[in-house]
Amino acid sequence: MTVRDILTYPDPRLRTLAKPVEQVDDTIKILIEDMIETMYAADGIGLAASQVDEHLQLVVMDLSKERDAPRVFINPKITVLDEEKLPYEEGCLSVPGIYDEVERPREIKIEALDREGNPFTEIASGLLAVCIQHEMDHLNGKLFVDYLSKLKQDRARTKVTKLVKAQKA
Numbered sequence: 001m002t003v004r005d006i007l008t009y010p011d012p013r014l015r016t017l018a019k020p021v022e023q024v025d026d027t028i029k030i031l032i033e034d035m036i037e038t039m040y041a042a043d044g045i046g047l048a049a050s051q052v053d054e055h056l057q058l059v060v061m062d063l064s065k066e067r068d069a070p071r072v073f074i075n076p077k078i079t080v081l082d083e084e085k086l087p088y089e090e091g092c093l094s095v096p097g098i099y100d101e102v103e104r105p106r107e108i109k110i111e112a113l114d115r116e117g118n119p120f121t122e123i124a125s126g127l128l129a130v131c132i133q134h135e136m137d138h139l140n141g142k143l144f145v146d147y148l149s150k151l152k153q154d155r156a157r158t159k160v161t162k163l164v165k166a167q168k169a
């Protein structure tokens, strides 16, 4: 397994629209393993394939405290069950050091394939609902900072660019 590089804001490749996974073959399985390892190495709770420059509809997540319960969502689709929106303080591995509140529908239905390619359905609220909506935005080329004011976006861009330069130096 390999830790892959995570694209950072404002890299234009983060705006690429992800394509559906056609077949859960060995290449996809390796990508899934690499994404899980990359998420753990970066101390994240969720990672979309777009963030490692693989433009496929694939998300990994681990919301467990022990960090031993990785979950995989292939070709996820959501249906909003409750339009009521709740604010949650979000962050993103592609926007390191930036955290801010985003409002999203509080209850959704998730339909996806698991890592064996078997379909499943799940009703989600709380952190799972927030996280899957955040990750699915990535698959559509959208970032959580897009919901913030232009001023906050400018500040985030400056801060992340500096941080990334400092890390490389």
Ligand code: QAP
Pocket: 042, 043, 044, 045, 046, 047, 088, 089, 090, 091, 092, 093, 095, 096, 097, 098, 130, 131, 134
């Ligand atoms: C998305 O985000 C998310 O800035 C996943 O320095 C976040 O894993 C969904 C992270 C919150 C719902 C709520 C961010 C790690 C991790 C950073 C992450 C950082 C180190 C973000």
Ligand code: CO
Pocket: 091, 092, 093, 094, 134, 135, 138
């Ligand atoms: Co993110």
